[in-house]
Amino acid sequence: METQVTCLRCNNTQAGLPSAPVPGELGKLVLENACGTCWGEWLKAQVILINENRYTGANPEHVKALLGHMRAFLNLPAEDAG
Ligand SMILES: [Zn+2]
Numbered sequence: 001m002e003t004q005v006t007c008l009r010c011n012n013t014q015a016g017l018p019s020a021p022v023p024g025e026l027g028k029l030v031l032e033n034a035c036g037t038c039w040g041e042w043l044k045a046q047v048i049l050i051n052e053n054r055y056t057g058a059n060p061e062h063v064k065a066l067l068g069h070m071r072a073f074l075n076l077p078a079e080d081a082g
Contacts, residue, residue, distance in 0.1 A: 007035035008075040026067060026076075034074045042073050 005016035014035045020027030021039065030039070049055065049069055055062040071078070 005032060005035055007038055008033045008077075009038040009073070010035060012037075022067065022070075026071070029076050030070075030074060033076055038074060042070060045073060046070070 003016055004013055006013045007016075012035060014037065016035055017031055017039055020031045022030065034042075046066065046069070049066065053062070053065070055066055057063060070076075
């Protein structure tokens, strides 16, 4: 069930995501602070980043880098560790 969120990227209050798109605290942050529109934009940006940097989901360093990009893209607050 989608709930209304106030998005940190676009500042609009609108429908968020139906569920956390990534595991753990970061997924919770996305769920609570990103709207569905901006998430869709991130998914498109992500494809470009993956192609440009040849990221692979099998490489933990690549996954970490991509999540860092996601955090910046969605204007999510930085976390202390991890
Ligand atoms: Zn948004």
